[in-house]
Amino acid sequence: MxxxxxxxxxxxxxxxxxxxxxxxxxxxxxxxxxxxxxxxxxxxxxxxxxxxxxxxxxxxxxxxxxxxxxxxxxxxxxxxxxxxxxxxxxxxxxxxxxxxxxxxxxxxxxxxxxxxxxxxxxxxxxxxxxxxxxxxxxxxxxxxxxxxxxxxxxxxxxxxxxxxxxxxxLPGATTKDVTVTGFAPAIRGNRPELTQAKVVIAGGRGLGSAEGFALAEQLADALGGAVGATRDAVDLEYYDGVYQIGQTGQTVSPDLYIGLGVSGAIQHTSGMQTARKIIVVNNDEDAPIFQIADLGVVGDVFEVVPALINEINAQR
CATH class of the missing domain: 3.40.50.620 (HUPs)
Structure with a gap:
């Protein structure tokens, strides 16, 4: 063989x-x-x-x-x-x-x-x-x-x-090798790596600010998931660019993807639509993200998500 x-x-x-x-x-x-x-x-x-x-x-x-x-x-x-x-x-x-x-x-x-x-x-x-x-x-x-x-x-x-x-x-280093002169390891939190997470909570422009992403983090922690962001959210400095999902970011294929305030531009959906289950919350019922969602909630993320977190915690 x-x-x-x-x-x-x-x-x-x-x-x-x-x-x-x-x-x-x-x-x-x-x-x-x-x-x-x-x-x-x-x-x-x-x-x-x-x-x-x-x-x-x-x-x-x-x-x-x-x-x-x-x-x-x-x-x-x-x-x-x-x-x-x-x-x-x-x-x-x-x-x-x-x-x-x-x-x-x-x-x-x-x-x-x-x-x-x-x-x-x-x-x-x-x-x-x-x-x-x-x-x-x-x-x-x-x-x-x-x-x-x-x-x-x-x-x-x-x-x-x-x-x-x-x-x-293993062959030793040669003149072709890059020499590392300094190394600062990334500080890892308690959340799983974005590309390996079974649950991904993604935030978009609809979260409104960097402070708004605290809501995505709270939901991710409640579900044991990772946090991602759309390119718009990263460009607006709502969240760090290393967590960007999409064509110019990372590709994720979790068991569960939950999008909060995500419009559904192809730039983002190209990096997440192989998720096994897609749930989205957006106050715009015409947002393109609903076309690929398994479950869509039309509503204010700042009302829907806290209620969801409370329900999750109540079930424990």
Missing amino acids: STVYVLVEHDDATITDVTKELITAARPLGEVTAVVIAAPGIAGTLAPQLAEAGAEAVIAAEAADLADRLILPQVDALSMLAAATPGPIVVAAGPTGNEIAGRLAARLASGVLCDVVGINADRTASQSVFGDSIQISAAVGGASPIYSVRPGAIEAAPVAAAGALTAFP
Whole structure:
């Protein structure tokens, strides 16, 4: 059976939900080999989790100086593995994952498909294009085709596997490497990552101000979700741009999306309409967002949402 490589996303102690999704997505292509790029000792900690998720093999590509390097360690490890034993490569879509995918395609002379929402055994992949309005099936060539998979688009279905751990000598830094001279980690709150959240509360221009987004945060906390924003809200400085959802922001595919004061411009809906359930609250009954909503509430968000939060808390 052929080998398919999956680049592991992790936080040193645990693998992320998107890694479980990648392993599930990659399984139709062959036996999954999970590739861990980390500091020494981390791969051994992650190996049982990866085996439980479905990895037949785990490659420990470790080096002590990884904190000072960007992109190239992942590209080096995956390209060397695929050059020795060709096979498809699956990474998480996003700025970093897509750059890795592009560099791998150049090194391995293979095709690349980005932001796919499904992978088939014949090496074709499903993509949702033109603002998620059209679903297509795309083919890719080469001995080691590369796929970047949209986080949240595929439901993880763990199937326990061997997870045999093997060390892999990672090349050292060269003059081509970027040198990190300073690093300030993002301060994480208690909410889940936007692209991996099962519940997303999105605020739009209708929230009226940065203070209005406190309402979105309260609802997100009540439901254990993440907060996102439309481009208009970000442009008006209601919310930080890293939480923007849409064509020029992040793409989310949660189980539940709730839009508050969101009009439904294609710029935003292209990044969220693959959500499994869409609920919106807007005082404009003609807002385009109602056309894709499973449930729409015409009303004032500052009346509807507090009542909803009170009801949620009352049910606990």
